[in-house]
Amino acid sequence: MATPLNTIFSWFETGDFPTQAQFQASWSSFWHKDDSIPISQITGLTQVIEQMVSSEALQNHINDSNAHAGYLAKLDASNLTTSHVNNWKEKLGVGEIPANVALVDMGENQSVFNKDQITSICMLLENYVNSNGKIMSGMIEALGLTEMIPVDEFTLQDFITNHSVYDFQVNDIIAIPSSNPGQGYRLYFYNGGDKTSEDSYLATGLTNITIAMVQGLQAALDGKMNKPTASGNYYARHFLGQVSWAAINPASSYLLFWNGNDFIGSGIYTDGTKFGIGTNSPTEMLHLNNGRIRTKAMVxxxxxxxxxxxxxxxxxxxxxxxxxxxxxxxxxxxxxxxxxxxxxLTDTQKTQIRNDLRLSGESFSTGTPRIDVLLLPFIDNTKNFIQYTTLVGVNLFVDNVTPNAYIKIKRIKDVNGTNLSTPEVYDVDNFTVLQNFPNNLNFGINWFTKPEGYYQVFITHNGLTNASSPELIVKSGLTYSQFTGIANWQKASGGDSLVSDTAISSGSQSTLYYSDNLITTTEVNAGFMVSFSLNNQLSNYGANFVGFWRCGLIGNGDGVFYGVQYYDGGGTGMLPNAVLAVRNDTFHIAYYNGVVYVIAEGNGKTYQQFNSTYNLYPKRFVFQLGGGGQGSISMQLLGKILLS
Structure with a gap:
């Protein structure tokens, strides 16, 4: 930063002793001869320069033949009018050119040179051509033509399109061959401008220039490679000092492969977006046809x-x-x-796996299927969902996966119990079996689409079919309810029992209890089913009792009993306890259309009897133990199903 002169003057007044810093600041405020003065520091210079024309604009002005065409004559006098020409003649005092000044061919209107002009031209040509009239190669450089560039394209436009293939500089000659062999070349000067613009290539006006007409051109061409004689793709091969063209001709769309000597087509094909190895129709980004991949890892x-x-x-x-x-x-x-x-897994799949995991020696049933019990014997067909029924019998562990086993249900009676002349047959597709329970089979049907009536179930396994079947009653309007709060057990005689709502148990001898009437005569006539459970802990099944024991349903008026008891092997309307191996079981007692059913669910036992007067009295439960014996028995009332 410069120090103002008045400040510097104050440091050097008489008697002052300037410091080193003041001395340096003083000299730093002036330009040294070795320092360049910036243009910005010269007042007015920038404005003067801005008013000056640029060298490029000046050169363009000089090269513009029309720059002063309005008041200067062009070299070719193209802008002179007849009046201008006459004025020049008058000023030069030449008037009309005498007829003997120059020779003009008959019929031609040409300008001719005088003797001195012709002599000058001849002397000039002697410097550039030899005795044969050929341009000497040494004079090409003198003319500013530093190199001759032979090209393969036949037109200037094609050459410009492919100009990047060639290395050429300003003032080089571009030699474009004629498309007609033998007619030589057309020559263009490159003036150093945009290589993609035709304005950068100046026509010499010379055409049909043959190689022989240019001294040294043949030798220059001899140092270059000839084009391949046939169409195709090539690469230059240098071997033992010789350069030659080698063809590259892979099949279309195949990647190249260098085999150490040549470029050949590989086995890798591409359609532009996908690659195939061993196939020319890849369906994935990388497609190996019958190929194998070996790698350390894949991510x-x-x-x-x-x-x-x-x-x-x-x-x-x-x-x-x-x-x-x-x-x-x-x-x-x-x-x-x-x-x-x-x-x-679905339940069906789990069952299949359980079947497939059978131990050695385990197998499906081989005997004829037999159905003893249908649980439950009633189905309500107003429900629009699958309802399941359990079959209890023998040889029911069937192959439910293969076609070796199938189930059909037959409607044999209408809802009133009248036999059909031709049973209606339906297929059952949904059924399961268990190895642990070979005498049970479950099947499910949406009964909503099936008519009311009596049905039987027939199982075929390995060509064997059960000969008979209990009846399954399908009817609209079933009502299920529990006995909770309405049992009201009352002791009739004997010892005390432990009562808790619907449950009763006792080990006392000669015990007799009744519940309230739980099934009215109206309900009996419409049809019903009751269920209860029984846990028998009596020693030797109660064989040491003096009298019998029984649990079940009894008529309040006729004393007709249906249920389970022990008394000399059982009796009418009863399941004998002696044949019930399962002590803790669930029992069902049903009645419809004159037939009474007694079913022991766990033991798979059933009893069936026609009773025309069963519908005359209401029903209640009975719990009774005989005299003598040891142990206890308990009974639990579960619920009832009423047919409307």
Missing amino acids: FDENTETLPYQITHMNRAYYGSDLTGAKYKFMYQTYNDLHNLLME
Whole structure:
């Protein structure tokens, strides 16, 4: 930063002793001869320069032949009018040119040179051509033509399109061959401008220039390679000092492969977006036809696609898809993965697996199926969902997967019990079996589409079919209710029992209890079913009792009993306890259309009897133990189903 002169003057007044800093600040305020003065520091210079024309504009002005055409004559006098020409003649005092000044060919209107001009031209040509009239190569550089550039294109436009293939500089000559062999070249000067603009290439006016007409051109061309004689793709090969063209002719769309000697087509094909190895119709980004991949590891990105036949990774798990694109999760060798898989199975699939995991020696039943009990014997066909029925019998562990086993139900009577002339047959597709319960079979049907009536069930396994079947009653309007709060057990005689609402138990001898009437005569006539459970802990099934014991349903008026008892092997309307191996069982007593059914669910036992007067009296439960004996027995009332 410069110090003002008045400040500097104050440092050097008489008697002052300037400091070193003041001395340096003083000299730093002036320009040294070795320092360049910036244009910005010269007052008015920038404005003067801005008023001056640029060298490029001046050069363009000089090269512009029309710059002063309005008041200066062009070299070719093209801008002179007849009046201008006459004025020049008058000023030069030449008037009309005498006829003997120059020779003019007959019929031609040409300008001619005088003797001195012709002599000058001849002397000039002697410097550039030899005795044969050929341009000497040494004079090309003197003319500013530093190099001759032979090209392959036949037009200037094609050359400009491919100009990047060639190395040429300003003042070089571009030699463009004629498309007609033998007619030589057309020459253009490159003036150093935009190589993609035709304005940068100045025509010399010379055409049909042959190689022989330019001294040294043949030698220059001899140092270059000839073009291949045939169309195709080539590369230059240098071998033992010789350069030659080698063809590259792979099949279309195949990647090149260098085999150590040549470029040849590889086995990798591409359609532009996909690559195929061993196939020319890849369907994926990389398609190996019948190929194998060997690698140390593969890393999968997250992928939610559901395309056919692929392995993907998503949410820390791997998936494989089938031909439809459905994905299935790969399992790890862990308990959790196996457990989760099993939890996703349907009941049918779980049953199939249980069947397939049978131990050695286990097999499906081989004998003829037999059905002893249908649980429950009533079905309400007003419910629009699948209702299940359990069959109890023998040889019911059938193969429910293969066609070796199938179930058919037959409607044999209408709802009034009248036999059908031709039974109606329906197929059952939904049924399960268990190895642990070979005498049980469960099947499910949506009875909403089936008519009311009496049905029988027939199982065929390995060609064997059960000969008979209990009847299954299908009827609209079933009502289920429990006995809670309405049993009201009353002791009739004997010892005390422990009563708790619907439950009663006792080990006392000669005990007799009745409940209230729980089934009215109206309900009996319409049809009903009651259920209760029984736990028999009497020693030797009560064989040491003096009298019998019984639990079941009894008529309040006729004393007709249906249920289970022990007394000399049982009796009419009763299931004898002696044949019931399961002590803790559930029992069902049903009545419809004159037929009474007694069923021991767990033991698979049933009793059936026609009773025309059963509908005349209301029904109540009875709990009775005979005299003597040891142990206890308990009874639990469950509920009832009423047919409307």
